[in-house]
Amino acid sequence: MRVFLAGGTGAIGRHLVPLLVAAGHRVVVLTRSSDSAAALASVGAAPVMGDVYDQARLARLVAESEAEVVIQQLTAFGTKTGDPYAETMRVRVDGTRHLVAAARAAGVRRFIAQSISFVCSPLGTGLTDEETPLYLDGPASVRAFVESVASLERQALHAKGMSGTVLRYGWFYGPGTSWDANGFIPCAIRDGTYPLVGSGAGTYSFIDLRDAAAATIQALAHDTPGIYNIVDDSPVPLNEWLPFAARLLGAPPPNREDAAAARERIGDIRVYYMNEQRGASNAKAKRALDWKPAHPSWRAGFEALYLNRLSPSPPAPRR
Numbered sequence: 001m002r003v004f005l006a007g008g009t010g011a012i013g014r015h016l017v018p019l020l021v022a023a024g025h026r027v028v029v030l031t032r033s034s035d036s037a038a039a040l041a042s043v044g045a046a047p048v049m050g051d052v053y054d055q056a057r058l059a060r061l062v063a064e065s066e067a068e069v070v071i072q073q074l075t076a077f078g079t080k081t082g083d084p085y086a087e088t089m090r091v092r093v094d095g096t097r098h099l100v101a102a103a104r105a106a107g108v109r110r111f112i113a114q115s116i117s118f119v120c121s122p123l124g125t126g127l128t129d130e131e132t133p134l135y136l137d138g139p140a141s142v143r144a145f146v147e148s149v150a151s152l153e154r155q156a157l158h159a160k161g162m163s164g165t166v167l168r169y170g171w172f173y174g175p176g177t178s179w180d181a182n183g184f185i186p187c188a189i190r191d192g193t194y195p196l197v198g199s200g201a202g203t204y205s206f207i208d209l210r211d212a213a214a215a216t217i218q219a220l221a222h223d224t225p226g227i228y229n230i231v232d233d234s235p236v237p238l239n240e241w242l243p244f245a246a247r248l249l250g251a252p253p254p255n256r257e258d259a260a261a262a263r264e265r266i267g268d269i270r271v272y273y274m275n276e277q278r279g280a281s282n283a284k285a286k287r288a289l290d291w292k293p294a295h296p297s298w299r300a301g302f303e304a305l306y307l308n309r310l311s312p313s314p315p316a317p318r319r
C-alpha cells in the first residue's frame with residue numbers, strides 16, 4: 001500500500017517505519033529535520049521535508065505521495081521550549097485538521113490516528129473499553145487536554161470520504177520513552193521525586209513500543225474503522241508498578257504524597273493518572289485486528305529495560 005506517515009521519527013515511528021517497509025508498503029514520511037530525513041532514507045522510507053502547520057505544502061506533499069492511507073502519529077511532548085501539553089494539544093487539533101484536509105483533497109481512502117487509552121472517565125469500575133466516555137467532565141486543566149484528544153478522534157473517525165481508525169495506545173515504555181532507563185521517570189524515581197500520590201490507585205495500561213507499532217501494521221491490514229485500545233494484558237496500579245520499578249532501579253521506596261498537596265504541586269492531570277485513571281481492555285483489538293501483544297506484561301518489560309536485558313532496537317535519528 002502507499003502510505004503517508006506524519007510522526008514517523010519519534011518514539012513509535014522509529015519502530016513503525018521499518019515494519020511498514022518490511023511489510024512491503026511504500027512509505028512517505030513527513031519530517032522537519034534533515035538528519036531524520038537521512039535516517040528515514042537509510043531504512044527504505046521516502047522522507048519529505050515539511051511541517052504539519054504549513055497547510056499548503058502539506059496538501060502538496062500528500063497529493064504527490066499518491067497515498068491510499070494517511071497515518072497520524074504526531075505528538076509534541078518532547079518539545080524543549082514552551083508547554084508540551086499545549087504543543088501536543090495543538091498538534092492533535094490543528095495538525096489533525098490539516099492532515100485530514102490534505103488527505104481528503106488528495107482522495108485518500110483511509111485515515112489512521114494515534115490517540116491514548118488513559119483519558120477515559122474514572123467513574124465506574126474495572127477496565128475501560130472503547131465505549132467508555134472520555135473524561136470530559138474533570139477539572140478544567142484535564143478537560144482541556146481531553147478535549148484535544150476528543151477533537152483528534154472525531155476528526156479521524158468522521159473524515160468525509162474516508163474510513164477512520166483510532167488507535168488508543170497505552171503508556172509507551174521502551175528505549176526513547178519517559179520510562180527508558182535514563183528517561184524522566186526512572187531519573188525521578190532514583191532521586192526520590194516521583195511520589196506515590198494518594199493511595200496510588202491510578203491503574204496504568206502499558207504498551208511496549210514494538211507492540212504498538214505491530215498493532216498499527218495490523219490496523220493497516222484490516223480495514224475495520226473504529227477505536228481500538230492497544231495496551232498490554234497486565235493493567236497495574238501505581239502502588240504496584242512504582243515500588244517494583246524502584247526496586248529494579250536500586251532506588252529507595254517511593255515517598256507518599258497526599259493527593260490534595262500533589263494537585264497543587266504537579267497539577268490535576270498527573271494526580272488523575274496516579275490516583276484515579278482506570279486500566280484499559282485490549283479485547284477488541286485482539287478480536288478485530290488479529291493482534292496480541294508479544295510483550296503481554298510490563299513487568300518483564302521493565303526488567304529488560306532496567307536490568308539491561310534488552311534486545312537491540314532501532315537507533316534514534318539525530319535531531
Ligand SMILES: NC(=O)c1ccc[n+]([C@@H]2O[C@H](COP(=O)([O-])OP(=O)(O)OC[C@H]3O[C@@H](n4cnc5c(N)ncnc54)[C@H](OP(=O)(O)O)[C@@H]3O)[C@@H](O)[C@H]2O)c1
Pocket residue numbers: 006007008009010011012013030031032033036050051052053073074075076077078079091116169170171172176177178179
Ligand atoms: N502513549 C504514550 O504513552 C505516549 C504517546 C506519545 C508520546 N509519548 C512519549 O512522550 C515522549 C516524547 O514524545 P513526543 O511527543 O516528543 O513524540 P516523539 O516521539 O518525539 O515524536 C513526535 C513526532 O511528531 C512529529 N511532529 C511533531 N510536530 C510536528 C510538526 N509540527 N510537523 C511535522 N511533524 C511533527 C515529529 O517529527 P519531526 O520532529 O521529525 O518533524 C515526530 O515524528 C516519548 O517519551 C514518548 O514515548 C507517550
